[in-house]
Structures are given as C-alpha cells and as structure tokens.
Amino acid sequence: MTSLVRAEWLRLRKRTSLLVIVLAVPLLGAFFFLAGFASISEQPPFDPAATRARLIAEGYGQGLPPDQAEQLIQDSVNAERSQWESDEARFDLQRQRFAFPQGIVTTLASSAMLSFALILLTATTLGDEFGWGTIRTSLLASSRRRSFLAVRLGALALAAAGILILLVVLGAILPLLLGAVGARLPATTAVDGGALGVAVIGQLVASLAIIAFAALVTVLLRSGSLTLVAMLVYVAIEAAILTLLIRFEPFQDKANLAWLLDALPVRGISTLTNTTLRAASGLASFPGETVDRSLEPAIVPIVALIAWTALFAAVAFRRFQRMDIVE
Amino acid sequence: MSNSAPDASAPPAAPVIATHGLVKQFKDIQAVAGLDLRVPAGGVYGFLGPNGAGKTTTIRMLLALVRPTRGVVTLFGESVAPGRPVLDRVGALVERPAVYPYLSASDNLRLVGLARGMPEPRLSERIPEALDRVGLSGAAKRPAGRFSTGMRQRLGIAQALLNRPDLVILDEPANGLDPNGVVDIRELIEALAGDGTTVFLSSHVLPEVEQLCHRVAILQAGRIIAEGETQALLQQGERLHARFESEPDATRARTVIEAAVPDVAVTPDGPQSFAVPAGSLSGSALIRMLASHDLFPIEVVVRRHSLEDVFIELTADPAAEAGTVPVAEQAA
Numbered sequence: 001m002t003s004l005v006r007a008e009w010l011r012l013r014k015r016t017s018l019l020v021i022v023l024a025v026p027l028l029g030a031f032f033f034l035a036g037f038a039s040i041s042e043q044p045p046f047d048p049a050a051t052r053a054r055l056i057a058e059g060y061g062q063g064l065p066p067d068q069a070e071q072l073i074q075d076s077v078n079a080e081r082s083q084w085e086s087d088e089a090r091f092d093l094q095r096q097r098f099a100f101p102q103g104i105v106t107t108l109a110s111s112a113m114l115s116f117a118l119i120l121l122t123a124t125t126l127g128d129e130f131g132w133g134t135i136r137t138s139l140l141a142s143s144r145r146r147s148f149l150a151v152r153l154g155a156l157a158l159a160a161a162g163i164l165i166l167l168v169v170l171g172a173i174l175p176l177l178l179g180a181v182g183a184r185l186p187a188t189t190a191v192d193g194g195a196l197g198v199a200v201i202g203q204l205v206a207s208l209a210i211i212a213f214a215a216l217v218t219v220l221l222r223s224g225s226l227t228l229v230a231m232l233v234y235v236a237i238e239a240a241i242l243t244l245l246i247r248f249e250p251f252q253d254k255a256n257l258a259w260l261l262d263a264l265p266v267r268g269i270s271t272l273t274n275t276t277l278r279a280a281s282g283l284a285s286f287p288g289e290t291v292d293r294s295l296e297p298a299i300v301p302i303v304a305l306i307a308w309t310a311l312f313a314a315v316a317f318r319r320f321q322r323m324d325i326v327e
Numbered sequence: 328m329s330n331s332a333p334d335a336s337a338p339p340a341a342p343v344i345a346t347h348g349l350v351k352q353f354k355d356i357q358a359v360a361g362l363d364l365r366v367p368a369g370g371v372y373g374f375l376g377p378n379g380a381g382k383t384t385t386i387r388m389l390l391a392l393v394r395p396t397r398g399v400v401t402l403f404g405e406s407v408a409p410g411r412p413v414l415d416r417v418g419a420l421v422e423r424p425a426v427y428p429y430l431s432a433s434d435n436l437r438l439v440g441l442a443r444g445m446p447e448p449r450l451s452e453r454i455p456e457a458l459d460r461v462g463l464s465g466a467a468k469r470p471a472g473r474f475s476t477g478m479r480q481r482l483g484i485a486q487a488l489l490n491r492p493d494l495v496i497l498d499e500p501a502n503g504l505d506p507n508g509v510v511d512i513r514e515l516i517e518a519l520a521g522d523g524t525t526v527f528l529s530s531h532v533l534p535e536v537e538q539l540c541h542r543v544a545i546l547q548a549g550r551i552i553a554e555g556e557t558q559a560l561l562q563q564g565e566r567l568h569a570r571f572e573s574e575p576d577a578t579r580a581r582t583v584i585e586a587a588v589p590d591v592a593v594t595p596d597g598p599q600s601f602a603v604p605a606g607s608l609s610g611s612a613l614i615r616m617l618a619s620h621d622l623f624p625i626e627v628v629v630r631r632h633s634l635e636d637v638f639i640e641l642t643a644d645p646a647a648e649a650g651t652v653p654v655a656e657q658a659a
Contacts, residue, residue: 003441003443003444003445004441004442006441007438007442010430010434010437010441011427011430014429014430014434016429132425132427133423133425134425134426134427135425136421136425137424137425137439137486138442139392140390140392140419140421140439140487141438141440141442141486142415142442142444143390143391143410143411143414144409145409145410147410321409322394324387324392324393324394326392327425
C-alpha cells in the first residue's frame with residue numbers, strides 16, 4: 001500500500017492542472033473575501049448641521065410658520081440620523097463578518113467552490129485514467145484495483161482537507177491583513193468553537209460525499225467530461241424532485257416528512273453548511289434578528305451524507321473491481 | 328527462429344499460461360469462443376490471428392483486465408483475478424502503450440516501479456537500464472506526451488520489462504516502429520527468451536514471428552484454428568510443384584496422381600503445373616509414378632510455405648473459421 005501511495009504522490013504532484021484547481025479555491029476564497037469587504041458601503045459620519053442646511057436648501061418648512069418649520073426640519077434631521085444609525089448598524093454587522101475570528105466562518109462559506117473543485121479533481125484524475133488509457137498501465141503495474149481506487153479517493157479526501165485548512169487559515173489571516181492596511185473592522189462576537197468544529201467536520205463529510213459520488217459517476221461513465229455533465233444533470237434532477245415534493249403537505253416546513261428533504265445530497269450539503277456556519281458565527285443578517293444557533297438541523301444531513309458516501313463508495317468499488325478494462 | 332527454444336528433451340514443464348474453455352461475450356459479440364491454450368515455459372510463443380479474432384481480448388483476460396464470461400485462466404498454475412500475486416510475475420504491453428503525458432519517460436517508469444512495489448535503490452538501478460535497453464536513454468527527462476508513436480512504444484516495452492518479469496506478454500510490440508526499431512525489438516525478445524523469460528507475442532509481422540517463435544497458435548473468430556511448433560506448421564505447408572511442357576500433360580499427370588493416391592489434395596498452380604502436399608508424396612516417388620505413365624515434368628521443386636502463407640491459407644478457410652479444422656492435427 002505504501003508503494004501505491006508513493007506512486008499516487010508522484011502521479012498527482014507533477015500534474016500542474018491539479019495544483020491549479022487545489023489552489024484556485026483558497027485564491028478565489030481570498031478574492032471574494034476582499035471583494036465582499038470592499039463592497040460594503042462606507043457612509044460619511046452624520047453631520048446634523050450639514051443635514052439641516054441641506055434640508056433648508058431643499059425648501060423644507062417653506063411657507064410654514066417659523067416654529068412649525070423648525071419642528072419639521074428637526075424631525076427630518078432626526079429621521080435621517082435614525083436612518084444613518086440603522087444603516088451604520090447594518091454595515092457594521094456586515095463588516096463584523098470580515099473581522100477576526102468571524103472571517104474564518106466567512107471563508108468557509110465559500111464551500112460551493114470547494115464542491116466544484118472536488119468534482120473537477122475527481123472527474124479529472126479518474127476520468128483521464130480512462131481517457132489516456134493509463135488505467136490499463138496502472139492496473140498492469142498493480143492489479144489490486146481496490147487499493148488503486150482507495151489510494152486515489154484517499155488522495156482526493158486529503159486534498160479536500162488541505163483546501164479546508166487553507167480556507168480556515170485564510171479566514172484567520174485576511175482580517176489581520178485588512179487591519180494592517182487600515183480597513184475599519186469593528187469588534188465582533190466570538191465564534192462558537194464547537195460549532196465551528198462541527199462545521200469543518202460537516203464540510204469534510206460533504207466533501208467525501210461529493211468525491212464518492214463523482215468517483216462513482218466517473219467509473220460508470222469512464223469519462224471525466226461526461227461526469228461533469230452528469231453532475232449538473234443530477235443537481236437539476238434533485239432540484240426538480242425538491243420542487244415536486246415541497247408541494248405536498250407532509251414535506252412542508254416542519255411537517256412529518258420535511259426532514260427527508262435534507263437527506264437529499266445537494267439539499268443536505270446546503271442545510272448542513274448553513275446550519276453549522278450560522279451556529280458557529282451567531283451573527284445576525286440584519287440588526288435585531290434572532291439567530292438560531294441550534295445544530296439540530298445538521299443531524300439529518302450529516303447522517304444522510306455519511307450514508308450516501310458509504311453507498312456511493314461501495315458501488316464505485318464494486319463496479320471498479322468487476323469492470324472490464326477495455327481502454 | 329529464436330535460438331532460445333526450450334530443450335525438447337527436457338520433461339514437459341507446467342504451462343506458464345493455460346486457459347480452458349475461455350469465453351468472452353461483449354453483449355451480442357462473442358470475442359473469444361471457448362479458447363484452450365497451453366503455453367509452455369521458456370521461449371517465444373506466437374499468438375496470431377486476423378483483426379477481430381480475439382487476440383487482444385484474450386490477452387486482457389490473461390492479465391485480469393477483462394473478466395471472462397466463462398472458462399478458466401491460469402498463469403504459472405495459479406488462477407488469475409485482479410489482485411492475485413501471480414500477476415506481479417508478468418510484464419505486459421497491450422495494444423498502444425498508455426503513458427502519463429505530463430510525466431517524463433523516467434517518471435513513467437518510476438510510477439510503474441513504485442506501483443509494483445520496487446524499492447527506490449532497485450528503481451534507480453533499473454530505470455536507466457530499462458531506458459537504455461529500449462534506446463530511450465537520451466529522452467529520459469522528456470515528457471512522454473511529446474514522444475512519437477515509436478518512442479511511446481519503446482517506453483511501453485520498458486514498462487513491461489522494468490521488474491524483470493518471468494512472463495512477458497507483448498501485443499503488437501512493433502507497432503509504430505521504424506525498421507531499425509523492429510530489429511531492435513526482435514533482438515530484445517531474443518535476449519529475453521535467452522534469459523529464460525517466457526515471451527507471449529501477438530504480432531501481425533509474420534516474418535518476425537516466424538523468426539522468433541518456436542510455437543504459434545492461430546486464432547480466428549475467438550477460437551484456435553491451428554497450434555503447434557512453428558517448424559511443424561511450416562512443414563505442413565510444404566508443397567511439391569510439378570511443371571509440364573503442355574497443359575494436357577499437366578492434366579493427365581493430375582489424373583494419374585489422384586488415381587494412385589486418392590487422399591492427396593492436388594491443387595492447380597497455373598495451366599501447366601500443379602502442387603501436392605510434400606508430406607503425402609516424395610519428389611522421387613512422384614517422378615517415378617509419372618515416368619511410369621510416360622509423363623516427364625520439366626521441373627519438380629519443393630516449395631516451403633512461409634508463416635504468412637500458412638496464416639493466409641488457414642484464416643481464409645471457411646471450415647477453419649467455423650472451428651471445424653482439428654487444432655492438434657494442424658501441426659501434429
């Protein structure tokens with residue numbers, strides 16, 4: 001097994017395109033992090049005198065007795081102050097997501113890119129073995145098919161873990177970087193370490209499910225490009241199933257069978273990510289919102305994803321073990 | 328023929344390759360239809376057949392790349408399936424070589440060696456040796472994706488030989504090689520056989536096979552239609568050709584022979600000549616027989632068939648295609 005791992009390391013480390021895919025996720029994560037921060041509006045400090053002067057210039061209170069005009073202008077100034085404070089609170093809340101340690105949760109939220117990268121990596125590394133015919137070379141060198149697939153899937157799982165670690169590190173470093181260049185970062189609430197741990201584990205479980213599914217599809221279709229198409233088709237099919245089921249009462253909101261929807265892979269990954277990251281962050285989307293930090297909604301997706309991973313991997317291994325290598 | 332044919336006086340060793348009732352059905356196509364094959368240890372064994380005869384499918388089944396629909400494959404007496412250790416004793420080149428295009432020739436070999444469990448010191452020794460053996464030393468660091476077809480073929484052969492296997496299976500090793508390359512491969516195969524390695528060679532280059540192989544099997548429509556020692560197969564194809572001054576003499580001579588030796592197959596060879604199998608009648612007997620009927624051929628020659636002639640003759644025979652030509656008798 002050690003020699004197969006060494007062979008796999010040689011196979012993967014010398015392939016530049018794979019390295020590009022692996023590094024693209026944290027790089028894009030960093031880009032979206034910085035772009036997200038830059039997109040938050042920066043409003044000038046509220047100046048009551050200037051506001052008052054502007055209102056008068058705009059004709060506020062004209063034609064009214066002086067005391068009524070004064071009252072109207074004062075009310076308007078207060079209303080604008082209130083609006084400014086409300087906006088400022090909202091922007092402050094948005095900025096908090098980019099401060100340490102909330103930045104870690106923010107970078108982890110770019111998991112859609114991670115999912116896509118893992119599909120690409122799995123389809124490319126396995127699909128090209130069929131496309132180039134090197135699956136034959138590899139299995140002639142060592143006919144232990146299960147070991148070959150296990151090492152490949154293990155390498156992909158390690159890549160997923162590596163990307164996740166990079167995202168966490170980025171989430172910790174980028175706020176410091178923003179602070180160093182003078183960005184205004186407010187003090188933020190602490191992150192729930194336990195929930196963050198569950199979020200990372202959840203991302204890893206989701207990654208394993210994606211790798212196992214992509215591997216199964218690639219082994220069945222013997223093509224990386226067809227796998228990419230098939231994955232898109234699957235997402236569309238699951239969306240259609242969800243749309244259909246949600247019309248029936250038992251699947252709506254908190255009805256008896258609603259939890260079943262979270263057992264579907266794509267919906268499960270989405271629920272798992274949203275639930276765990278929300279629980280870890282605790283930050284509201286808008287001032288006054290009560291954040292549900294319960295991890296309970298993550299239970300069904302995480303159990304279902306583990307089950308899906310086991311099923312996909314078992315079928316992929318069985319198929320790979322029995323398939324004719326005609327490439 | 329290879330000078331490394333096994334010693335005929337030695338007791339028969341267990342076959343290196345044996346198949347029994349091997350069948351492979353791909354949906355509605357039967358690629359291999361009940362193949363019984365026994366390849367003895369040592370020497371070079373030729374595996375011939377027209378395109379689509381089932382050679383490559385058979386080779387893939389020998390290597391556990393393809394699962395037989397029915398039947399048994401054994402190598403060195405052990406049954407074959409993915410993961411069986413006996414496959415570690417085999418090196419193979421199947422059809423066009425498949426290499427990782429972004430890896431250098433040297434790294435492609437390293438990868439194969441690592442997958443085979445070869446330790447690093449042995450790899451460091453064997454990789455330059457294997458590259459040198461196939462004439463790729465100068466291209467060791469070049470990415471295999473930039474190789475010509477012939478260079479890829481050489482690299483594929485180097486992959487097959489890397490761990491000095493006991494059995495080497497080569498499927499069309501001369502594909503894409505220039506004449507010098509073909510000679511190199513022939514010498515390489517001879518050297519392998521000389522070292523005691525059993526070489527199972529599938530090739531369309533029949534003159535090469537004739538020179539190299541001490542035994543051949545000819546496959547058609549998924550069955551063996553002829554199998555045996557190459558020399559015996561070639562002798563079976565020897566013909567006595569008799570030519571006469573006139574067509575009536577030739578026709579009369581044919582009648583005389585057919586009457587005297589009823590089982591003999593007399594085949595016309597132009598208007599004034601015909602041929603009979605050399606095994607059924609000697610040249611002197613033929614001349615005596617004809618002379619007793621006042622028939623004097625102007626020329627009687629023994630012509631030996633090449634393997635190519637035998638191959639074309641056998642594979643063009645509809646009876647053989649139907650699997651009705653006795654396999655053992657072909658070469659016995």
